[in-house]
Amino acid sequence: MSQQREKVAIIGGGSFGTAVAKIIGQNVLLHDDIFEPEVLLRMTDSTYNGEKLIEIFNRTHENPKYQPGITLPSNIIATSDLEETVKDATILVFVLPHQFLEDTCYKMKQFLKEGTKAISLVKGVNLNQEGPVLLSTTIVDILGIDVSVLMGANIASEIAKDQFSEATIGYTNEDNANLFVTLFHTPKFMCTPINDVPGVELCGALKNVIAIAAGFSDGLGLPGNSKAAILRIGLLEMKKFAQHFFPEVKTDTFFESCGIADLYVTCTEGRNRKCAEAFAKTGKSFKELEAEMLNGQLLQGTGTTEEVYKVLDNMNMTKEFPLMSAVHDIAFEGKPVTELVSSLEVN
Amino acid sequence: MSQQREKVAIIGGGSFGTAVAKIIGQNVLLHDDIFEPEVLLRMTDSTYNGEKLIEIFNRTHENPKYQPGITLPSNIIATSDLEETVKDATILVFVLPHQFLEDTCYKMKQFLKEGTKAISLVKGVNLNQEGPVLLSTTIVDILGIDVSVLMGANIASEIAKDQFSEATIGYTNEDNANLFVTLFHTPKFMCTPINDVPGVELCGALKNVIAIAAGFSDGLGLPGNSKAAILRIGLLEMKKFAQHFFPEVKTDTFFESCGIADLYVTCTEGRNRKCAEAFAKTGKSFKELEAEMLNGQLLQGTGTTEEVYKVLDNMNMTKEFPLMSAVHDIAFEGKPVTELVSSLEVN
Numbered sequence: 001m002s003q004q005r006e007k008v009a010i011i012g013g014g015s016f017g018t019a020v021a022k023i024i025g026q027n028v029l030l031h032d033d034i035f036e037p038e039v040l041l042r043m044t045d046s047t048y049n050g051e052k053l054i055e056i057f058n059r060t061h062e063n064p065k066y067q068p069g070i071t072l073p074s075n076i077i078a079t080s081d082l083e084e085t086v087k088d089a090t091i092l093v094f095v096l097p098h099q100f101l102e103d104t105c106y107k108m109k110q111f112l113k114e115g116t117k118a119i120s121l122v123k124g125v126n127l128n129q130e131g132p133v134l135l136s137t138t139i140v141d142i143l144g145i146d147v148s149v150l151m152g153a154n155i156a157s158e159i160a161k162d163q164f165s166e167a168t169i170g171y172t173n174e175d176n177a178n179l180f181v182t183l184f185h186t187p188k189f190m191c192t193p194i195n196d197v198p199g200v201e202l203c204g205a206l207k208n209v210i211a212i213a214a215g216f217s218d219g220l221g222l223p224g225n226s227k228a229a230i231l232r233i234g235l236l237e238m239k240k241f242a243q244h245f246f247p248e249v250k251t252d253t254f255f256e257s258c259g260i261a262d263l264y265v266t267c268t269e270g271r272n273r274k275c276a277e278a279f280a281k282t283g284k285s286f287k288e289l290e291a292e293m294l295n296g297q298l299l300q301g302t303g304t305t306e307e308v309y310k311v312l313d314n315m316n317m318t319k320e321f322p323l324m325s326a327v328h329d330i331a332f333e334g335k336p337v338t339e340l341v342s343s344l345e346v347n
Numbered sequence: 348m349s350q351q352r353e354k355v356a357i358i359g360g361g362s363f364g365t366a367v368a369k370i371i372g373q374n375v376l377l378h379d380d381i382f383e384p385e386v387l388l389r390m391t392d393s394t395y396n397g398e399k400l401i402e403i404f405n406r407t408h409e410n411p412k413y414q415p416g417i418t419l420p421s422n423i424i425a426t427s428d429l430e431e432t433v434k435d436a437t438i439l440v441f442v443l444p445h446q447f448l449e450d451t452c453y454k455m456k457q458f459l460k461e462g463t464k465a466i467s468l469v470k471g472v473n474l475n476q477e478g479p480v481l482l483s484t485t486i487v488d489i490l491g492i493d494v495s496v497l498m499g500a501n502i503a504s505e506i507a508k509d510q511f512s513e514a515t516i517g518y519t520n521e522d523n524a525n526l527f528v529t530l531f532h533t534p535k536f537m538c539t540p541i542n543d544v545p546g547v548e549l550c551g552a553l554k555n556v557i558a559i560a561a562g563f564s565d566g567l568g569l570p571g572n573s574k575a576a577i578l579r580i581g582l583l584e585m586k587k588f589a590q591h592f593f594p595e596v597k598t599d600t601f602f603e604s605c606g607i608a609d610l611y612v613t614c615t616e617g618r619n620r621k622c623a624e625a626f627a628k629t630g631k632s633f634k635e636l637e638a639e640m641l642n643g644q645l646l647q648g649t650g651t652t653e654e655v656y657k658v659l660d661n662m663n664m665t666k667e668f669p670l671m672s673a674v675h676d677i678a679f680e681g682k683p684v685t686e687l688v689s690s691l692e693v694n
Contacts, residue, residue, distance in 0.1 A: 153575035164688045165572035166579065187692035190576070224612040225512035228500035229537070232513065232608035239602070251598060255583060260607055261575035268615075269571045341511045345534035 007036040008183065009089035011104060012096030013043035013057075013078060015066040016121060019160040020095060023189055025073035031182055041078045042085040054078045070160040086111040091118070091183070094139065097298065098124030101135055105142040112143060117176045119148045119169070123300055125205040131245045131311050134201050146173045148180050149197055151204035152257035153265040162188050166257035169193040170200025192256055198246035199253035206241060207263045208301030209308060210234030212327050214267035215276025216340050226341060231267055233323050233344060235260065241308065241321065272301035280337045305331055354383040355530065356436035358451060359443030360390035360404075360425060362413040363468060366507040367442060370536055372420035378529055388425045389432040401425045417507040433458040438465070438530070441486065444645065445471030448482055452489040459490060464523045466495045466516070470647055472552040478592045478658050481548050493520045495527055496544055498551035499604035500612040509535050513604035516540045517547025539603055545593035546600035553588060554610045555648030556655060557581030559674050561614035562623025563687050573688060578614055580670050580691060582607065588655065588668065619648035627684045652678055 028035035057078040086108045126133040136147040152167030171177035177193040185191040217227045242249040275289045309328040318325040326343035329335035375382035404425040433455045473480040483494040499514030518524030524540040532538040589596040622636045656675040665672040673690035676682035
């Protein structure tokens, strides 16, 4: 065997991190000419029923906190030690919450091996004065390495149960894209590469704004035609936003799993839709509903809504994005949720 | 007022015909500089509770058989007389079932006024030896007039109740398209024109094949990721089929209401989805389920599935359309419905 095999490290052991760790653990063994068998999974220290979660995981190969009942291959080893996770890795898989990404990158920078590449499964968007900044760009800027992204119609619990799913890999470097397809693809998790990092990544972030509109629609009891119109107008606003700030974004990307498929599943399931439905029905704030309904998990869509609105407002473009603007005004400015549809009407 | 006002006739008074007659009746009065106020609605003779439906309609302005509880404007006049309907019309709105279209066109041909144009809301597809023939082309071939099409996420009962909906108008002649937008558009029925008759029309026909796959998925209890993948693969097969036989079909058309929005609503509501779910759960044939579940209405998706499969099979292209082929084989060839997903998997 060659000494040049790729060594994979996974940064983040929540529900999605645990689900993809299962796939990665199987695929590195299947392709042992390409990958080292041992994969480190970096989790933060936490306890479950009084025992350290990392110890439970390494003893039982299960993550009862985030994917109860799912057994992972024993070549996935959990650790909280960032240096240990990163120092020998040639492939980094980022699958941690948006708010921890930047800090984690700064902390790992000193341990990084030369030639390492990364793939980000993190959903969200940053801002600077000129507009949106991709999270993959944040990683590139801090670590100076090639970064692909993976997004798609990926409810984590379904992937953990080997239910048929698809995903999209957005890439810049084609060799790395092929490597990531080998690492992630299975007949039950079908991965398609596309040379479009910003398109794929913005789909993953922006769909959560549309999911809030879908939740409002469900809370108002709107019928199918109306919800279909909201999803469609939402997809077009996602595309317009992405192509305005990143003119290289491909229209074809929106036909991939990260586009229409993820939008569909996020607008029919998913916590952003669910909390927005409750918002429309109860009048409680998103902060209250997040605390009541999500058992410690955080909403991604509300933060993204605020970031996107700031960008649009700065550029006097809110009128060109009536759906995203209405979601913002309903969620944060006291606009009645009953005005969702009238915001979209044209005489 | 000018003598050149357009005179509208509607051919077909079923559930969708009655719903659009309500919109048309309002819009011709609103735009009385463009349209004659009286609109004839051609229905076939039938009875309801022992009375002629046409007489009930003209007395009460309701169609209790197909849109109970909905009152239409009194300028919509029902008749069964095709000559009377057609002879003064300058705009024909075709909204009758596919199977009656050709015969009705032949019967009306002799009464047609010069310069008449048409818009077809009929869903389906014909076949000849070279491949699919659009229903709008059938009208053009028989009547020799310009034909636009209107398709979209349009559950008829929701439109009749003025619930927010969108629709797409596919056109060849831009002046006629503008006229049809004026005739159909309201703030609650938002119409977008696009210069793409085959794209818009094939979306309306082919989505019913994908709706059968969605129903199988629901009947099997597949989770969200899987159904999202089925819808996405379905939309790509619709696009591939349309652009193979009509290379001028625009990718943008699939982002219009006739594309993703109609696919969404047809795959979450709609009779094709419903019967296919029952097929997967009960093992009964579509013929039996149609008789049991649809109260005299007909399934469009099964016929379209057979037509599409014939085309693909003739051209040795079934492998390039794994989802549509699987729907055919499950519906008509005894392939187990449990093999729906494995038909889509790629190693």
